[in-house]
Amino acid sequence: MSRAGRAFGQRARRNEDYDLLTGRAQFIDDITLPDTLHVAFVRSDLAHARINSIDTTEARKMPGVVAVYTAADLGDYWAPGPLLVPPPPVKRLEFFERTQVPLAKDKVVYAGEPYAAVVATSRYLAEDAAALVYLDADPLDAVIDLEAALAAGSPRVHEDLASNVAAKVTQFKGDYGSIEQSADLRITQRFVYDRGTAAAIENRGILAHFDPKAQKLLVWDTTQAPIPIRGGLARMLGLAVSQVHVIAPNIGGGFGPKIMMFYPEEVVVPWISKQLGRPVKWIEDRHENFYATTQERGQIHDAELAISKDGRIVGVKDVFLHDNGAHNPYGLTVPINSQCTLIGPYDIPHYHSEFTAVFTNRVTVTPYRGAGRQHGVFVMERLLDIAAKKLKIDPVEIRRRNYIPPEDFPKAQEVIYQDFAELVYDSGNYLPALEKALVHIDYERFRKEQQPQALAEGRHLGIGVVSYIEGTGIGPYEGARVCIEPGGKISIATGIGTQGQGHYTAFAQVVAEILGADIKDIHVVTGDTREFHWGSGTFASRGAVVAGNACHAAALKVREKAATLAATLLESSPDQLEFCDGVVRVAGSADKKISLGDLAAQANPLRGAVKPGTEPGLEATAYFGPDRGATASGVHAIVLEVDVETMMVAIKRYVVVHDCGRVINPLIVEGQIQGGVAQGIGNAFYEQLHVDENGQLLNASLMDFLLPTACDVPTVISDHVETPSPLTPLGVKGAGEAGTIPVGALYAQALEDALRPIAPDLTICEIPLSPNRLFELVYGDEKTSPGRENA
């Protein structure tokens, strides 16, 4: 395949944007069914408490209330949720499984955990009644601080376990102990990353309709994984899979938390519909979202870098705590990602990493865009920055010296990745991305002219340049069905859900390239289990890689069918045919041709017989499962300015050079990068969930949980390097998380650079930051240096 074909590689405008941008796209709350009931969940105010009783008497008497359910009402249906990802095959691993329950029964283990569901004829009435459900519970001390959680005598989130340890995992490469003493320089540092929440523009929602006459359950769900939801609901409700139909319509952002399953609401709402035989709807509101949807990012790392005088990494040791929240349905995915991604694009001969995942009385942690990769990148990049400063090497140069050279690929890293395979970088070429980024950010001129000139005017500019890798495109598999219709349209169906990624365009481009069609004539269906019922979901930057290659494989099969039939009709041979502009024609002949639509009609004749060994129609289904993930990479660079009086930060220039292998559509990749950077900026400088020692969230609204706005996010200057993946026919790698991953590390480096004239010894070791926190870091807190700031 050529680098940029007629469809593949083009900056095509997205097929889905007309509907999305004009407000016509269907989202879950747009769907209204007659006689729908509405659910309000009653959630615990306490983060940790033993339940004595729940009184629903008053609530049941309220107007419009149809039913009020607690755990007791669920009977045998009440069960902890599935462990979605069991622990990977790492030796001497400890893992303690505790998954979420549909409604709290004996204990609540985080503030916001639901313990009752009120069903009424409107959400208003349901909320009025919910205020009258009374919980009698004895408060217990909350487990919030990760280190205190592991101290002897700490209260336990799950009292049947010996401690709050959810897992302990050690992985290594080489032998760090053997080089520890002999390294020229060793740097030890603690790094802290705190929690945020994904805050998708659309909250979660479920509309379930069990039709007692048809004995069928139809569920609309804002899930990234409709097929596993269908299988799970059928099993839990004692139905055949064919009785359950799940649709994930347009979804306003997924970012990972929407592939958590099963949320309590996903278990309870369909069950209520089956009990009552009526449609039942629950739409999560923004306030609930802070308690009801999973979160991420709390880790504490104690890391050590061993490095030579000339700035070459000898080894890295990292010991970290991972905030698991109250449950661990996602197993070890997030901390394993941290562990594996820390290695980054660097040649690290000796690596020792161990982590302890800790249960806390906080909302459960599951992957959120980046999914642990941020932390690893932050630790590694910061260690290199500290080393560069100590060794008086330019921070860009120290990275250059440590990149894995292109001839070393594939590069085995000897640790097990989240997909249970050994982490092997499939391909990579890191230096060109760095050099391109330096040109775009004008690194040399910034250092020599812009920064000193600005400082002479009293302005504090800083520059940052960081690298990262992103494991993408993991298995197990996805499938696709491609069909040329007699009207000339082409349909693609795949099982993954879509949350704004541009699947309707990217998959169309893959298929259009093979079949010589216009991408506007290709109709893509995702996330409807009746259209396609094998697959796992949209996560881990895998849609383009796994489902994209499945579309490619299915399109090749359809092309073969079409070519065979066309060869007969045109009295030619398949290898003489070309597919182009919606027709199949004999090469070199202007009039020996047939349109794809006519060919599809001929393939499904009304008379005559379909020949033995052939199938009607121009349709094919294919699957693709990669052996292992494809490793994307990139460089982010920033110039920012700090007002050192107010500690307000303004971004002057932001550059991303990304390598996600072959690019299906540069416009879509740039959109992913732009959005990812926005989320990364939020994570680095705006978004923080503040909880007190009792586990109470102090900022459960978008007034106090600060998302960056259009004013705060610059237009990213994007560029690409294309190092194809050898693992897949398309050579593509994922791009979904690249924008978010290194932003914390980038901010830290650039802020240190900007603040150096007033704080030469400042080392930033935490994310998220804020003006208030920068002020404390520069001037000390109350205890260390009162009053210094006004001097």
Place this chain on the structure above:
Amino acid sequence: MKPAPFKYFRPESLDEALALLAKHGDEAKVLAGGQSLIPAMNFRLAQPAILIDINRLSALSFIEEKRGQMHIGALTRHSMVERHPLVAQKAPLLAETMPNIAHVQIRNRGTFGGSIAHADPAAELPAAMTVRGARICLRSTRGERWVDAPQFFVGLLTTAMEPDELLTEVAFDELPKKTGWCFVEVARRHGDYALLGVAATVRLGMMGKVKDARICFVSAGETPALATNAQDALNGQAPSAELAKAAAQIAAAQDIDPPSDIHASARFRRHLATKLTERALNTAFARARGETR
């Protein structure tokens, strides 16, 4: 996030509104722009039994100048104040303040009187109006009274209004000659409540010395109180960068009692008060001397 049940009245005249307040004042809330009240109701933090919607009282929406005084009706939308030529001409401090109030959408709906009546110390208008010595008109079936801003803002979200009273208009002097002004604030994102803000005016007298300096802060205490110690330090002095710095330090150290919250510590707020006051005074000095606008 659905409000608790409430009764809803929508009076067509001021008399009708005042009669409703006389009858239901204790359990009623007045709905104007609703930019603070409706979110509070949706969180069920506010559960008024009765809402009296005054949005039909179009007579309360006006901006006028009478005998050197600006009069702004309570129902005047922020966006109208922001764009009004009289405000730009006669009340430049207010004109500079308006764009800092939240976002365009909120300014299109939120009202001048609503912001004053809500008395949120993190809001811009209470501070700007305190600096301008505004008088606030309160009406009820019992009659009309005018309250000076310092007496009006009693405490956190608390005013001198009685339950049966309606805030109908605000009046303040047009900016005198040889008077400089400045409103400046620092917010995490544009449109957020300020971490700290400063409203200041400086009037110069004979010989170019400060005759009347007024400073008031946003997000620096429970009420928008005047920075009297700093004002005293300024009055009678020749304006200079050193004076601005010295007065700013006095203001931050003696005139405010800022809160600590998740966005800023009290200490950081004091630091911001120092820096922003210095900036505000220097700008006001320059404007008073006619050097810049």
